[in-house]
Amino acid sequence: MRTIDTQTALWMAVTFILFPVLALLGITMRTVQAGGLEAMAGWFYPLMTLHGVGMVGVWYVAAMGCAASVLARHVAPSPLIGRIALAGTVIGVLMLLACVLLGRFAAGWYFLYPLPLHGEWPLWSAVLFLASLTVLGATWLVWSLDLLRAIAARFTLAQALGWHYLRGQTEPVLPPSLLIVTVSLIAGIAALVSAVIVIVLFALELLTGTSSDALLMKNLTFFFGHTLVNLSMYLGVALAYEILPDYAGRPWKTNPVVVVSWNTVLAIVLLAYLHHLYMDFAQPGGLQYLGQVASYASALPAAIVTIFGALLLVYRATMRWNLASILLFAGLAGWAIGGIGAVIDSTISANTRLHNTLWVPAHFHTYMLAGLVFLIAGYFAHLARPAATADASPRRDRTIALLLVGGAYGFFAMFYLAGAWSIPRRFAAYPAELAHGATTAGIAAAFATLFLAGFLYYALDTVRQWRTATRTD
Template identity: 45%
Template sequence: MSTIDQVEKKKERKLVLTWAVTFLIVFPLLIILGLFMRLNQGRVVELDYTQFYAFMTMHGLGMAGVLFSIAFAGLWYLISTRITKLNLGVGYFVYVLVLLGFLGLAYGTMIGNFAAGWYMLYPLPFKGASWAVSSTQISSVSLIVMGVAWLVGILHLLYALAKRYGGFFNLLGWQYLRKGEHEKLPALVLVATIALVPGIFAFLVGAVMLIMFLLQSFEPTLSFDPLLLKNMTFFFGHMLVNITLYCGVGWVYGLLPEFTKREWKVDKVVVYSWNATFFFIIFAYLHHLYMDFAQPTSVQYLGQIFSYGSAIPATAVTMFGVIAQVYHSKMKWTIFPLTVLFGMMGWAIGGFAAIVDTTIAFNTGLHNTLWVPAHFHTYMLMGIVLFIFGFLFYLFSGEEGIHQENKLGKVGFWLFVVGAYGFLTMFYLSGINGVPRRFADYQGIEAGQVKEIGAQLARYAAMFIYVVLLGLLVMYWSLFTKLLKRKEASA
């Protein structure tokens, strides 16, 4: 049993609310950058190239960063209030460092015009860049600061859990594979571990890669192997996005049983599935390098096998788990289970579109088209972001309030879902029609049809983004009224 007292829980609540409010401020601002990108692609506004790519860099890195931060903060909160005590000082240290890193990145991109994209394709940022070297340096240092903060937070959390469950391997559920009695492991802890350990590798590799960038920015005669740096960048980026999703899935394992009143047990199948994902996820990033012909061919095939391997077991066992939780449970479809169900759906649709893209035969046609942003925007926006809003409703309404009907919240939710799927459909349709990704506008495309279709679909997408923003506004209204009501009641 945990021995966390009420005072401690209140303090942890304050910390997670600080993260939550920061997320709620930053998230729509980053969407607005996305809106401007689509308006530019649709020729409604005119951004110069550097500005467009600076927006895209901030949008991509900012979204990945802010989503991982709130996903991690949510895990921290659930573990610190239900499983084992965590050091609040470390929690605030991570928050302040991430915030400083984020502000540095915003300065480097939005003022310094650092516009290399999240992928930074080495050595391009050092070849005739349209921004000052200092912007590359500020942005790299800011990203390193955020990475260090997350590393500290993850190490602290895993250390506390390992202490609580008698060793690291017990967190992976390996005791279930041996005979004999053992303490039950909450599914939340298993999934949190599988999400966070690969995160350690990702942040270390990311930090080394950024330090190499920094070194070259100070000493231009230096040069590194571009293929090695590309492998490092995609190892870091792919992993960050994947583990963000798994952190959110961890909440689902932890919180859905409160609504269905059914225990979500860890058993051998769950342990094997998540451990398989734990292994495969390390190599799944290789599918980003299918077009890099310098990469050995055998590694390309491994990339395909590991991509299937990382996606299928965890997804299948979680989907079946959710069905087993919900089926005939007489649960009320309040806002939390609704976000979980739709979040799962977004994960499945985006995951399926990703599997299509990682299949080499399709990848030759879809690679570098808008199909790629389509699939990862699906599981981020309609997967993890929905889990996040479910969690925020849970947090702001309180453990009692969340079971009550929330009509306003649901209106906001439906507007958000309709707007987001509309926006995503335009990405998919563009991908099928061969519209390239990462193009500031489509005017230079010689195939007239692609040029016109790309711009037209971008304009439709922009209209759906307005619906997304409206949905957010309504959800914010509902969230903050719930929070204020709770405050008044407790006062």
């Protein structure tokens, strides 16, 4: 079945509307840093907050929406919960928009304790921000639990984690995408529980004046922040496992190596967040070293097995290249490249030179934008284009891919260069010593505009193709 169900179409609409707006905020930020748009300078940090929370949220729900649509091919998620997830997300986003646009709330997307309570914004905007996160967190928690319930209805936990493959059994068949979604959902529930604890501790301070331990809050914050972003990426990779075989004309099945690598991810992924606290020297040293080992250990098996598997799948295959398959393939490359940047940053001795410089947005933009966004865009393109017309216009596909890839990597290059130059992230304006940061920001804004143009072209084209397909159905 190739047509989009209503729910996936709605998630696609949410993504196609919110992403360009949030990207425009990002371009505005880079322009302000370059010294342009002076009138917006005072809005830099509120926009940064909106851009950050918005992007993390949009691509998390997009990945979850796609995962739900993949799951629906194998198991039965509840359509009602799916609708609740959509409604909760929309309500949460509206609250978020209100607190940033009306209250100028600007504590950054991970609202590091106790900053929300100590900013220049009014207290109500901080309360509204926390309330919007509560709505989003609760909604997503229920959604994750329902997806797991749907899996549990057909598989035991051991089967859903593929353990029977280790014993040489291949029945019941577990598609790799299901294995990865299971692993991601389990980690996702832990992340959301952590977010709930953070919000409860904030509420405790607001209601009773009991303050919290800054180190504890930082651990909890990065536990949920890192894990949520990380698992969004994994859900995107699950999409590649699911549909890349269609284009390569070869199967991509679960086998013991795939099972071992993704179970390793499950065992380790909850410890990788520790690399966000390397520069908190009060954190016990053992946890710091554990952070580096866990970061390496969670990157290696999944990346080598998945990347190698994808390359093997495509190598000398009768590949049907169109926008969907190009984006999926490029998305895996972006994941790998961003992963290298991340592994470098998760090395303690390098982190002391890179932490909170633009190297950080450099690597996460690489795997989010050229990784996750490409994978999900590829999946939407795959759903929207009926097989018969899939190769309709290779030239248009190539133009879109070129704009997206060229714009994105030009934009990243400026981040990496500025990061190596120790330009701090999250600076509304650069001091005279770091004036070269402004130059790179200007070039980055131009490349990002190119990317945005490519994305709008892609989105319009995808919607048009989908409407054509539904009309002919």
